[in-house]
Amino acid sequence: MLYAECLSVSADNHLMIGSHDAVALAKEYGTPLYVLDEDQMRRNCREYRQTLADCYAGESMALFASKALCTLHTARVAAEEGLGADAVSGGEVYTLLKAGFPMEKVFFHGNCKTPEEIALAMDAGVGFFVVDNREELDRVNAIAGEKGVVQKILFRVKPGVDCHTHEYIKTGQIDSKFGVALETGEALEIHRRAAGLPNVRVEGVHCHIGSQIFEIEPFCEAIHRMMALMAELRDSLGMRTRILNLGGGFGIRYDAKDDPPLLADYIRRVADTVKSEAERLALPLPCLMFEPGRAIVGNAGVTLYTVGSVKTIPGIRTYVAVDGGMADNPRYILYGAKHPALIADRAGDAPEGSVTIAGKCCESGDLIAEDVPLPRAKAGDILAVLVTGAYHYSMASNYNRLPRPAMVALRGNEKKVIVRRETYDDLISHDVP
Numbered sequence: 001m002l003y004a005e006c007l008s009v010s011a012d013n014h015l016m017i018g019s020h021d022a023v024a025l026a027k028e029y030g031t032p033l034y035v036l037d038e039d040q041m042r043r044n045c046r047e048y049r050q051t052l053a054d055c056y057a058g059e060s061m062a063l064f065a066s067k068a069l070c071t072l073h074t075a076r077v078a079a080e081e082g083l084g085a086d087a088v089s090g091g092e093v094y095t096l097l098k099a100g101f102p103m104e105k106v107f108f109h110g111n112c113k114t115p116e117e118i119a120l121a122m123d124a125g126v127g128f129f130v131v132d133n134r135e136e137l138d139r140v141n142a143i144a145g146e147k148g149v150v151q152k153i154l155f156r157v158k159p160g161v162d163c164h165t166h167e168y169i170k171t172g173q174i175d176s177k178f179g180v181a182l183e184t185g186e187a188l189e190i191h192r193r194a195a196g197l198p199n200v201r202v203e204g205v206h207c208h209i210g211s212q213i214f215e216i217e218p219f220c221e222a223i224h225r226m227m228a229l230m231a232e233l234r235d236s237l238g239m240r241t242r243i244l245n246l247g248g249g250f251g252i253r254y255d256a257k258d259d260p261p262l263l264a265d266y267i268r269r270v271a272d273t274v275k276s277e278a279e280r281l282a283l284p285l286p287c288l289m290f291e292p293g294r295a296i297v298g299n300a301g302v303t304l305y306t307v308g309s310v311k312t313i314p315g316i317r318t319y320v321a322v323d324g325g326m327a328d329n330p331r332y333i334l335y336g337a338k339h340p341a342l343i344a345d346r347a348g349d350a351p352e353g354s355v356t357i358a359g360k361c362c363e364s365g366d367l368i369a370e371d372v373p374l375p376r377a378k379a380g381d382i383l384a385v386l387v388t389g390a391y392h393y394s395m396a397s398n399y400n401r402l403p404r405p406a407m408v409a410l411r412g413n414e415k416k417v418i419v420r421r422e423t424y425d426d427l428i429s430h431d432v433p
């Protein structure tokens, strides 16, 4: 099982990504190389949209969380597939704008938006601001006033739901830097304040409880609490909220042991919970939104490297060193994240033991993966790390002055460089001589 429909092994034992030979791609474009199977990304977009439409009777929309993979090309793909988008910075808003994205379908997040970012997003016609805190609310109201517009907003609410995922990607609990808390009354208070401001209009509520979540229960719990808030806003402030945006966080498979729920099961449970809560609270069915990032691009990405050396430390471990590392994949050093890997030249061979894949950066912690079962590797092999579409390129850095890799998108028999490889001149281009 190769983690995504787009992956297979050819008759000559090479890894295939869609209809493209991974070894040939590495030869043609050089390594490290990010490969995006655009057909897989499109299938993931359609599955989200279709499942929502099939399972939920009310209006719904899936928004692509740009931060997972933000490029002009991926923004256009998401738009073509009918998704909205979320953006968390001026840079992401700018990318969507330049991609020709329908800006009225953009939700602008972030816990510390600057006045410049707020103005940029309003000028770009961003549909919705997801407001994080009181100072920001006042700032958005003031800037909207100067521009003579009424900005549609939602508040980022911490529903107080815990989920089992890495500490760094949990965001629904009270001790989080994001949003306003439900249980302290902070959420109700900020809505009351917004109701008295002339240049903002509250359109709904938003929460995002974390990322890479495999359980459905925390989402259902969040729905109970968020819809209770919608009812409270109606009852105590006379405020009608139309949108229930539940954020992203749907988990995907990175490891043979990972067992995420089927998307259809997850959406169905969520849709049923929303429906029964709406009936119980006498609320109209809200417009239901999700913001998947990882689930849209994660399994559509593969990173190709060239093996530089293989170092066996007897009785301890074998290091397979590759020509990239934490600069193009910081997920191991950040979260201890797991990724499957294989040798693209001998993709179907049985493993001959487990190895540690090391990067080339000057940090002992610069690993790509530990305890990966692999056939015997040798210098010159093409090593493929799978499920790298989300939070790789978008988190990449130039640490050790490594140029960021190119990204090539595959669609049917076509292939296209969508991000060109950085050059050494790119690296010094901002240094003042």
Ligand SMILES: *Cc1c(COP(=O)(O)O)cnc(C)c1O
Pocket: 065, 067, 068, 086, 109, 208, 210, 211, 212, 247, 248, 249, 250, 291, 292, 293, 294, 295, 390
């Ligand atoms: C990160 C994030 C997402 C996307 O999360 P995934 O786990 O990639 O689905 C969606 N919404 C918000 C507000 C986020 O911060």
